[in-house]
Amino acid sequence: MTRVTRADLDSIPTYVPGRSSPRAIKLASNESTQGPLPGVAQAIADAAATANRYPDNTSAALVRALSESLNVPSENIATGCGSVGLCQELVQIACKDGDEVIYAWRSFEAYPVVTKVAGATPIPVPLTAEHRHDLDAMLAAITDRTRLIFVCTPNNPTGTALGSEELERFLNAVPANIVVALDEAYFEYNRSGVDGIELARTRPNVVVLRTFSKAYGLAGIRVGYAVADPAIITALAKVHTTFSVNAVAQAAAIACLSARDELLQRTHGVVAERDRVRDALLAAGYDVPVTEANFVWLPLRDRSGAYGQASADAGVLIRPYGADGVRVTIGDPHENDAFLAFATSQAALQL
Ligand code: PMP
Secondary structure, eight states: OOOOOOOGGGSSOOOOOOOOOSSSSEEESOOOOSSSOOOHHHHHHHHTTTTTOOTTTTTTHHHHHHHHHOOOOOEEEESSSSHHHHHHHHHHOOOTTTEEEEESSSOHHHHHHHHHHHOOEEEEEEEOTTTOOOHHHHHOOTTTEEEEEEEEEEEEETTOOOHHHHHHHHHHHHTTTTTEEOTTGGGGGSOOOOOOOHHHHHHHEEEEEEEEESTOTTTTTEEEHHHHHHHHHHHHHHHSTTSSSSSHHHHHHHHHHHHHHOOOOOOOHHHHHHHHHHHHHHHHEEEEEEOOEEEEOOOGGGGHHHHHHHHHTTTTEEETTTTTTTEEEEHHHHHHHHHHHHTTTTTHOOO
């Protein structure tokens, strides 16, 4: 048969989301366990009632609400179809064929995919033995083809977060013509006090990505945002898939910002559970890096696949990553207890 699509797509993996099953406890996708607040659900219903109309392609009302909430001018804010949509758009604004994109590995699985789809070349830089970004190695990987660097903090899937000093030193060392994307999808769970938006205010090449999918509980609605210099925001508008931030998503996100304090309050419970789960795993003899996200990382190496399957068989879906480790989302206390019951069982400890 005559080929009709790009041959290089064959070597690009299709994104595989975390598993789901109605009977199992799902700790595989870093979602919030709590549904939308009544006011958010109402905003979703109201927006759905006028779904015959196209959305505002500039998300103007949401951008205004973000501007107020973040204390950042509107011209510094763009919205996207999830922050993953913005990752894709960033590669498109920064790279042409063969340009290089640096990111730590392991990190968010979409980085290599969006890079290759855009025809750019992925340059993964291994994490340190402590499962942290190796910022010096990332700097050393810069060439004259480097156009974009993704820095994920807290890092998915290891949960490790960068300190402000090391991050500032890194940002100061990156040449000003390279875009640095600080992916802060888990910002609201990070108690280290580092705020990428403050770092981006004085650095025109730094763009911060955040999302309503995690702490704000809108993973199924698809809306994220970028904060950056207006030149980056203007470029993002050029490549933006028209109308991809839909009207329901815009209304839901605005309603979340109105209830921001109540939603952020929920993160305190997640952080407390995160510490409880980590302590219990450490006590059982696991190596668990300090995490600033809503998940923990168990670097189980070649046991990861079997461990993930055994946990699923025990009714708890977690996320194995090749021969590196497994990531376990923090859920409600009874869900975390179910995972801990598995993790501390002889069956799991002997795997
Ligand atoms: N960045 C990171 C680090 C993530 O873990 C995720 C979700 N898994 C995203 C971005 C994308 O999130 P969303 O598209 O739902 O905003």
